[in-house]
Amino acid sequence: MSVAVISLHGMMSVAVVGRRYARCMARWKPDGRGRLEQAALELFGERGFEKVTVAEIAARAGLTERTFFRHYADKREVLFGGGPMLQELLVNAVTDAPDGTAPIDTVAGALDAVAALLGARRDFALKRHAVIAANAELRERELIKLALIAASLAEALRARGVKEPAASLTAEAGIAVFRVAFERWVAPKNRQTLARLIRSSLDELKAVTAGA
Amino acid sequence: MSVAVISLHGMMSVAVVGRRYARCMARWKPDGRGRLEQAALELFGERGFEKVTVAEIAARAGLTERTFFRHYADKREVLFGGGPMLQELLVNAVTDAPDGTAPIDTVAGALDAVAALLGARRDFALKRHAVIAANAELRERELIKLALIAASLAEALRARGVKEPAASLTAEAGIAVFRVAFERWVAPKNRQTLARLIRSSLDELKAVTAGA
Numbered sequence: 087m088s089v090a091v092i093s094l095h096g097m098m099s100v101a102v103v104g105r106r107y108a109r110c111m112a113r114w115k116p117d118g119r120g121r122l123e124q125a126a127l128e129l130f131g132e133r134g135f136e137k138v139t140v141a142e143i144a145a146r147a148g149l150t151e152r153t154f155f156r157h158y159a160d161k162r163e164v165l166f167g168g169g170p171m172l173q174e175l176l177v178n179a180v181t182d183a184p185d186g187t188a189p190i191d192t193v194a195g196a197l198d199a200v201a202a203l204l205g206a207r208r209d210f211a212l213k214r215h216a217v218i219a220a221n222a223e224l225r226e227r228e229l230i231k232l233a234l235i236a237a238s239l240a241e242a243l244r245a246r247g248v249k250e251p252a253a254s255l256t257a258e259a260g261i262a263v264f265r266v267a268f269e270r271w272v273a274p275k276n277r278q279t280l281a282r283l284i285r286s287s288l289d290e291l292k293a294v295t296a297g298a
Numbered sequence: 299m300s301v302a303v304i305s306l307h308g309m310m311s312v313a314v315v316g317r318r319y320a321r322c323m324a325r326w327k328p329d330g331r332g333r334l335e336q337a338a339l340e341l342f343g344e345r346g347f348e349k350v351t352v353a354e355i356a357a358r359a360g361l362t363e364r365t366f367f368r369h370y371a372d373k374r375e376v377l378f379g380g381g382p383m384l385q386e387l388l389v390n391a392v393t394d395a396p397d398g399t400a401p402i403d404t405v406a407g408a409l410d411a412v413a414a415l416l417g418a419r420r421d422f423a424l425k426r427h428a429v430i431a432a433n434a435e436l437r438e439r440e441l442i443k444l445a446l447i448a449a450s451l452a453e454a455l456r457a458r459g460v461k462e463p464a465a466s467l468t469a470e471a472g473i474a475v476f477r478v479a480f481e482r483w484v485a486p487k488n489r490q491t492l493a494r495l496i497r498s499s500l501d502e503l504k505a506v507t508a509g510a
Binding site for chain 1: 400401402403438441442445462463464466467468470471474475477478479481482498499502503504505506507508509
């Protein structure tokens with residue numbers, strides 16, 4: 087299917103998830119939560135994830151530990167609390183794609199929706215990425231998060247009638263495209279949008295699998 | 299590049315790694331090590347990985363704990379000790395591929411070499427897979443192992459002059475194909491060889507990324 091169709095579908099997905107996204111942002115960032123998130127990222131960046139305590143995060147945010155634990159189960163959740171929302175966004179975009187859309191195009195549309203969401207939080211994404219890149223355990227956690235998302239994407243494709251192994255391969259390909267595009271997006275000198283990088287990475291995957 | 303070329307390249311890779319493989323097997327399975335491996339897999343299968351101690355593995359193998367620790371750093375290494383060899387095999391196959399081979403075909407050839415190695419150890423692979431599938435921490439460890447292998451494959455491709463993001467996407471695609479083919483290979487009713495499943499999964503990936 088052509089790039090034009092992918093883009094159109096992407097735009098529809100973004101429209102579909104618009105209200106959901108607004109709700110998520112509201113749920114995600116009420117004032118206390120936003121201040122805690124910012125304080126945590128600052129401290130993780132300054133001193134490394136492991137050395138920072140919840141008490142210090144709360145103090146930096148001018149809030150109590152008790153308030154921290156109303157928003158997050160632990161300090162790791164400041165970094166990974168968005169995972170389930172990302173997964174829901176992707177799965178819904180695949181599920182809601184028009185009938186007859188090729189599997190890879192449903193995934194491309196879902197990734198467009200993710201790009202719209204993460205693109206609006208570039209500063210958070212950059213800081214979060216730096217913290218995760220500096221810590222082996224967090225890098226592992228991120229891998230596992232992406233593997234779980236790939237599994238749920240494959241399930242959403244199977245629910246649309248895509249057979250195995252096509253469903254798993256399409257989902258894995260989509261996550262590979264996302265991971266590679268994300269790495270390029272957070273690279274120091276990058277000036278391209280995440281949406282554009284996702285689309286060019288998908289085109290590149292098509293070229294390499296075709297034997298180019 | 300055609301399937302015939304991929305197969306030919308695969309056969310060459312297998313030939314190239316033949317001696318290396320024989321050496322690895324010798325290093326891998328001297329008698330004591332082989333007995334410890336078998337005892338460990340039996341016990342993990344019977345009672346779950348977590349509940350088994352090194353003392354019990356050694357006793358089942360008719361050896362001492364001291365002998366166990368001459369072969370393995372801990373009981374997890376019985377399951378993951380082959381990872382570095384797998385990585386070396388893949389990286390060498392990519393590195394040794396003839397000049398001008400398309401990146402995806404170098405990876406396909408490398409996977410053929412892995413299929414030859416794992417195919418010869420199907421019983422071990424099946425038992426190992428069952429143990430890992432039953433334990434969340436081991437599943438995570440396996441994911442991390444595959445991610446490290448993908449990263450080293452991407453590096454081997456870059457060393458051949460493949461640019462980014464093509465190198466990372468080709469490596470990720472190869473690992474996705476391997477993971478999906480492996481899952482099909484260890485499925486209860488499967489009768490196909492790992493080599494055949496890897497090749498059909500790669501064909502399927504080509505079809506899905508082309509928008510089929």
